[in-house]
Amino acid sequence: MKILVLLFLISFSVYAEDSELLAEIDSLVTFDHTDLSAQYDISTYIPGTGTRKESVLMFRRDAENKFVILWVGPDSKKGKGYLKVDNSIWLYDPKDSRFTASNVRNRLSDNTIRISDLEPLRLQNDYSVTNTEENIQLGAYNTTLLSLEAVTETDFPKRNIWIDENNLIRKIEDYSLSGELLRTAVIAEYTALGNKYAIKKVIFVDHLKGAEIDGRFTNERTTIDISRHSDKELPQMIYTKSFLERNS
């Protein structure tokens, strides 16, 4: 009986430790006392076709679970935008001046990026750690690999994340429930804003899309360069439908 209690206490303490670690990872990139705004320049390399570029402005208020994404380029998409308020997501299309209901799981554009990729991380809420491997060298970083399994209904039922010594994520592998590798994200650079960190550059590799170029299979790749970061407080009116309508 004592052994069982001991095992329970050990596993509970491991679970609590893992949960705390995930909370720390989330906390480093979540701006819960300020707003976050930045410009995302997204370029998607489609093997055999070329590179498609688009730019969006992102405004986030993590404490209230709100965001606005507004396309500023190319011209064909200018004015299009997403608004998230009270767990509802609206897609605004300036072509017909209409809002339609959307979902964070939808793709941001015709690439591997989901709308949820632009939201703050919620690893502690959505995942539990199933395995930990320490001291894995990832380029210049000494990382810890955490294998995660979803405990809520999230985009990816299984994830592997590599965190550096500062608990910043450096690489993510997203898997389907059956264990198929769907995509890899490499976070190349962060920028510090006060005691928080915002991503400066991230590269996504879509493992399901690509083409053979010169006899070698090349995956579709999306690079996001994030600039003009700011953690200044933004006016409340930004997180409204009328903001999207006026800026279309």
Place this chain on the structure above:
Amino acid sequence: MIKLLFLGWRNFLRNLERYWILIIATVVANVLLFSLIGLLLGTIEGLEKKGSRYFSGDISIQGFTGYNKSYISDIETITPSLDAVPGMNYFLRSVHYKSGAKIHHNGKSIRQRRYIGVDWDRESYLFGEKDFQAGEYPEGTDSDALLISTVTARQLNAGVGDRVIVFITTEKGVTNTGRFTIKGIFKEESFFGFAAYMQLDALNSLILEEPGTVNEIAVYLDDRQNTSAVGANIHSKLSQNLNTFPVLHSKDERDKNLSLDWEGRKYAVLTLSAQLSSINDLIFALFIITFAIVVVFLSVIVIGIYNTFVMMMHERRSELGTIRALGMSKTKLVQLVITESALLGVTSCVIGLIISVGALLAISNWLDLSQWSNATLFTVNGQLLWRLPLNWIAGVMGMILMSSVAGAIIPAVNAANANPVESIRGE
């Protein structure tokens, strides 16, 4: 009557020189009418065939506990009711219908509207050999096999034996994938959206449902003409043991019923026509256009025959005056002229029908519209279908006959009312 027919036929042959232009004109009108109607009926049959494969059969049975996905749980209660209905076969199916479904192969991907889980052995007769462009229909409990459409194969640049990744998002939003081997590529342009077939429990496992889960029962009829009657019969049999919605005429009507306040499990019986209600308007519009064209053609026939008969009666006034002078009554003369016009109608109908069937055979065999994506609605495997059932042939012939007779009545009456002596003198 026989004498009248004989006289009419003799006069018709004697005046063939006068009739031949009119015969050509009415034959052309007949060819156009038969071809148009044949293609329209073929299009509708093709649409129904595609619809019954894409949706669950000619009649679909669905079960609900609220405004959500259909699940059938009382299979043991339902199947005896279905066994009691003659002239049909039924199959248990698992269906996944959610956005985000895709098939990936070698870096390429294509969206799928539906994944359909079937019992390979039971449903084998639905896929004939001619339905396959490549490969074959799987057997037994082959859970690795996948059947895809020609368009899907083309877009993925995939062939039989290739391994593909089936990507889905479950009802609860979980992303899942499965690797399958393409066993067969069936010929379909997928007007309703692309559908892929796999073994029932392979799909259940992919969408995280219990083995044996059935979403819909697909009923296939021996004779599709009886859909409404069999649908009503099934509904009445199910209603004896289970809660059912009223007979439904469209998916909108089903959704309306689902949104009402109700409890427990209820079953819906949807005929293919109810599933296709959104395109029934299109079919109705096609019928209206065809009807308008038919009316125009028939009017042209009536006017053409009227004008020709006015001229012909004038040219033949001496002959007709002689017949009257020999004792034929006015009524008999009218009947004689009308018999001639009816024989004209019958002759042109027969010639027109023969040419139409030849033209329709040529069109359906040699005209390949598979490259025209806009023609998908009207084609099956890139070819136009045509159907000319006997009742429609009889109907069209009847209309043409009536038009021929209608065009000849006034000239016939005028000829009969003319003074025989003046007619003989050619005045």
